[in-house]
Amino acid sequence: MKRCWVALACGVGMWATGVQAYTMGTYSAGVLVPYAVHDGPGETTAVGLVTGDVSTCPFYSYISPSPLPSRSETANIEWFFFDADSNVRQRGRIEVTHNDVYPFVWALHSDPALQGVEGYLLFILDTDNIGRLDRDEGRGACLTAEAFFAVVGEGDAAYIPTWPVEAYDFAEVRETGHLYLRTMGPDSLTRLSSGAPDLYLGNYTDAHGEPAVYTLRYSIGNGDSTRIILWSAEDIGGIHTVDMFDDEQNRKSVNMPLPHAELNVVDPAGFFGVPADFVNGFIRWAAPHSAGNQVHVSADCDPAPGLPSSGTYTDHGCDGNGVVSFSIIQSPVLGARQTILNAGRMVSP
Numbered sequence: 001m002k003r004c005w006v007a008l009a010c011g012v013g014m015w016a017t018g019v020q021a022y023t024m025g026t027y028s029a030g031v032l033v034p035y036a037v038h039d040g041p042g043e044t045t046a047v048g049l050v051t052g053d054v055s056t057c058p059f060y061s062y063i064s065p066s067p068l069p070s071r072s073e074t075a076n077i078e079w080f081f082f083d084a085d086s087n088v089r090q091r092g093r094i095e096v097t098h099n100d101v102y103p104f105v106w107a108l109h110s111d112p113a114l115q116g117v118e119g120y121l122l123f124i125l126d127t128d129n130i131g132r133l134d135r136d137e138g139r140g141a142c143l144t145a146e147a148f149f150a151v152v153g154e155g156d157a158a159y160i161p162t163w164p165v166e167a168y169d170f171a172e173v174r175e176t177g178h179l180y181l182r183t184m185g186p187d188s189l190t191r192l193s194s195g196a197p198d199l200y201l202g203n204y205t206d207a208h209g210e211p212a213v214y215t216l217r218y219s220i221g222n223g224d225s226t227r228i229i230l231w232s233a234e235d236i237g238g239i240h241t242v243d244m245f246d247d248e249q250n251r252k253s254v255n256m257p258l259p260h261a262e263l264n265v266v267d268p269a270g271f272f273g274v275p276a277d278f279v280n281g282f283i284r285w286a287a288p289h290s291a292g293n294q295v296h297v298s299a300d301c302d303p304a305p306g307l308p309s310s311g312t313y314t315d316h317g318c319d320g321n322g323v324v325s326f327s328i329i330q331s332p333v334l335g336a337r338q339t340i341l342n343a344g345r346m347v348s349p
Contacts (some may be wrong), residue, residue, distance in 0.1 A: 059072040084118055123145065124181060191233045
């Protein structure tokens with residue numbers, strides 16, 4: 001096969017159809033920015049938040065003593081910064097109106113102690129201003145965003161893909177019907193329905209299912225460097241044995257350490273035992289089964305609202321977790337950082 005000398009020239013695509021596809025570019029109750037970091041205002045993740053209009057995303061407020069809501073001109077975006085193990089490290093609130101555009105520069109909002117800390121951002125539009133996300137609140141209509149990692153001194157910016165988040169992605173909402181946003185924690189967002197599932201879900205009685213396989217692009221030759229971002233709604237940490245391919249179809253089995261539970265930034269140049277001429281290619285990674293995907297006791301995986309909670313807010317094994325991945329490749333040849341959305345495919349049983 002003809003060699004692919006420059007990473008961008010051999011790009012990879014999204015999953016094609018049905019549950020095998022990423023869902024992107026839509027309005028939703030919230031937005032996930034799966035990678036955020038800053039080293040001051042000159043090197044930072046920046047997010048452009050856009051709200052829906054009044055016809056598709058009405059805002060409400062409750063004024064005592066009336067028990068009925070009234071229309072409101074404003075609502076609040078509640079935002080959260082999680083570290084790589086999904087611990088909430090900072091949270092805040094932004095007041096917005098309909099058809100609003102709000103530039104969120106992470107370096108300007110961040111606690112100084114979080115400089116250099118890699119993590120991810122989650123934005124939720126609280127349409128009724130009561131600090132609670134209900135089962136159908138904001139569904140498919142309220143908030144969208146784009147994101148970049150900007151390096152001002154180099155006049156460069158890499159695109160950061162964003163994914164829509166719906167209320168039913170949160171375990172508390174699935175188990176009780178709502179999530180009080182002040183209680184947002186590491187066990188809240190336990191699936192991402194817009195992400196790619198981590199196993200084949202054709203048979204709910206199958207206790208293990210078949211894994212999804214991802215193609216993680218890299219280029220580490222001729223001065224190129226690669227950051228592979230892997231984000232998962234549940235714990236995928238550990239040391240994973242993967243197949244690493246070069247651009248001549250040569251294969252090498254190597255270990256890929258994922259030290260963090262839900263966000264991992266992988267540098268393939270640091271893998272032990274990689275041949276010196278493996279400078280451009282891809283890594284084939286089979287996603288592990290997350291803790292919530294181990295037991296499929298019935299097709300009715302999520303309890304009805306009001307049933308007793310398990311107390312741990314983990315999912316019940318039928319949601320496919322939700323994994324997203326992309327590579328940021330910095331190339332002196334191109335003179336800029338490029339983003340490649342990493343593809344995946346299901347392995348049918």
